[in-house]
Amino acid sequence: MNLDHLLLLLSLILLTCTQSDASIPSKQDGFWYENRPAKPDSILIEGFFDPVCPDTRDAWQPLKQAIHHYGSRVSLVVHPFSLPYHDNAFISSRALHVINNLNASATYDLLESFFEHQESFYNAATLNKSRASVIDQIVTFTAKTTGNSDLSDVRAGFSDSKTDQATRVSFKYGCLRGVYGTPYFFLNGFPLPDAGSPISYDGWRHFIDPLVDEQTMKAEEIPHLMR
Numbered sequence: 001m002n003l004d005h006l007l008l009l010l011s012l013i014l015l016t017c018t019q020s021d022a023s024i025p026s027k028q029d030g031f032w033y034e035n036r037p038a039k040p041d042s043i044l045i046e047g048f049f050d051p052v053c054p055d056t057r058d059a060w061q062p063l064k065q066a067i068h069h070y071g072s073r074v075s076l077v078v079h080p081f082s083l084p085y086h087d088n089a090f091i092s093s094r095a096l097h098v099i100n101n102l103n104a105s106a107t108y109d110l111l112e113s114f115f116e117h118q119e120s121f122y123n124a125a126t127l128n129k130s131r132a133s134v135i136d137q138i139v140t141f142t143a144k145t146t147g148n149s150d151l152s153d154v155r156a157g158f159s160d161s162k163t164d165q166a167t168r169v170s171f172k173y174g175c176l177r178g179v180y181g182t183p184y185f186f187l188n189g190f191p192l193p194d195a196g197s198p199i200s201y202d203g204w205r206h207f208i209d210p211l212v213d214e215q216t217m218k219a220e221e222i223p224h225l226m227r
Contacts, residue, residue, distance in 0.1 A: 025169045031104070034108075042075040043212070044075050047184070047185055050083045051093060051121075053183070059199060065204075078108075083181070087126060094158065181196030183197075
């Protein structure tokens with residue numbers, strides 16, 4: 001991210017977060033991985049992702065590997081965060097909200113498909129296309145990726161003002177949390193270093209292993225204290 005892009009994004013963040021008419025959404029933002037919300041004793045990872053960001057794409061596989069390694073001890077929620085200098089970030093983020101409403105179990109399938117075919121939605125790839133044609137391309141891509149999603153249902157989702165509002169809420173939520181690039185991670189509510197860069201599998205182990213060890217020690221202490 002160069003300085004001009006950073007200044008533009010910070011300006012948008014300040015403008016968004018200072019609006020006095022921002023309403024509180026009726027439900028929490030984000031998509032729970034494997035539809036598994038965090039429990040009180042879960043280690044919680046929050047990721048802010050732009051579906052057409054190369055760094056976000058590169059961050060996904062090591063994070064997914066770490067989530068599978070820890071199993072139910074770790075929960076993940078992803079918040080779409082549309083970087084303004086990625087022309088199709090908002091549309092692709094909105095597609096995630098659309099499909100999450102139609103079939104929540106397919107949301108991460110769509111996210112991974114965006115990562116796999118990301119080059120098709122880069123700025124240069126769609127430079128000579130109208131916004132309407134890009135939306136139509138993403139509608140078709142979304143329905144095809146999710147298999148059992150009807151094309152007309154996906155198109156209707158893009159006509160629904162609620163999905164537009166939900167995508168805006170996702171961006172505003174990231175702004176309120178101080179997010180300025182993607183990928184951006186929080187672990188149990190605390191931001192991790194090197195925002196905007198992928199974290200390797202070993203990096204995730206470095207952060208999470210001590211938390212798992214601490215939970216294990218506390219669980220072992222409880223029976224001892226009850227004797």
